[in-house]
Amino acid sequence: MLEPEVGQGALLSIRLQVNGEEREGEVEGRTTLADFLRDQLGLTGTHLGCEHGVCGACTVLLDSLPTRSCLVLAASADGCRVETVEGLARDGRLSRLQQAMWDSHSFQCGFCTPGFLIQAAALLAENPTPTEAEVRHALSGNLCRCTGYESIVRGVLAAAEGRELAGEGSK
């Protein structure tokens, strides 16, 4: 509905589903989805790197699609379903993808890792048996300054192949 006066700084009520739970909050128009997840819900696994859509660290699933949460207003996500990196593990056990990336040493400093995990999870949900080229293409919008990407690609391929490198996989 159109309220007569909704100015800058006015608070908007939003309600969305995050990792399967109904959450609500009050945000400014300029609050991004990433800001909301981190500052209001305390879900700091979603990392903010560049904050203008280049680095991919803040990638979440928005209605099942990988999305830069720094480029979506929290108000625009009202009524949507969001999955963050915190939603990947179940009952304290890493998902197969997480375990495979752990086993493959797919991170060093870990800053980019949540974005890679979400982007890779979206790829595997759509294409469970990607080629290496498909993995590289799918991850090309995520930046990592430590690994040189080799171990990340290996980790995603290992998850796709169902290999559990350390023998301690989740499933």
Added chain:
Amino acid sequence: MLSWLLKLPPFAYRAPESLEEGLELLAAGDGEARVLAGGQSLIPMLALRLARPSLLVDLRRVPGLAEVKEDGAGLRIGALTTELVAERDPLVRARSPLLLEALDFIGHPAIRSRGTVVGSLCHADPAAELPAAALVLGAELTARSLGRGSRTIPARDFFLGPFTTALEFDEVVTEVRVPAAPPAEGTCFLEVSRRPGDFAMVGVAAAVTREGDRVVDLRLALTGVGDRPRLLTLDELGLEGRASSEGLFSEAGRSVGARLRPPEDLHASATYRRHLSTVLTERALRTAFGRADIRGGAAGA
């Protein structure tokens, strides 16, 4: 809420439930309001303080704008159709191979899932793919405003300069129409960028109509090499009346390279961009020619 921690500058936000309400807000905004669709260009502009609107009018609740339809004249792509939806749409896949090819070069999966086809056209980045494709396809944009109703703007009149279009501040583009391609036309989109998904250093959209081995029509637009993409035809390249296709494509490439004054930046020198323009033009035209159905030509084979 710790406002000082927020990256984006302050603005008022509205998500009207109808197009009319949105048009009212824009008209009342007096040039200070901006339309928000996917936000994949506008939000970075806000973050970098390249845009400072006082009001964002989010179209997400406006019904009927997210559809791809087909009528006798061609495809109609609604303002909220994301690039991802467009590239997966059976109509787009069947009817517009050029659009499909151009879409694949745009950003990354997590950008295309939100970014819209119409939004990219309205943003008018001089290195974007879709404006060049729209020119070659002879696309038309439908713009609505509160006071003046609906008007149609051909793509060739739409792009005026970097991030500047023929759109008035109180107008919303509700859809882009892409005419059906004649069967004797082949198309190709090629691009070179530093990394997949980056903006083009040079991109070329090409369409060639053939009759047997003759080129009867040719349309070309380059992106990343000027303030905006421009439509080039046989006539404008000084190649009208040329029959043989073989020499034609390399000559077109040289002609394009010679006429350009491409920008120079940290991604590529002007010389390199000119070289790429020459090579990609020839390659795109040759590929488009090879894809055209000779049997569909008026003169046949």
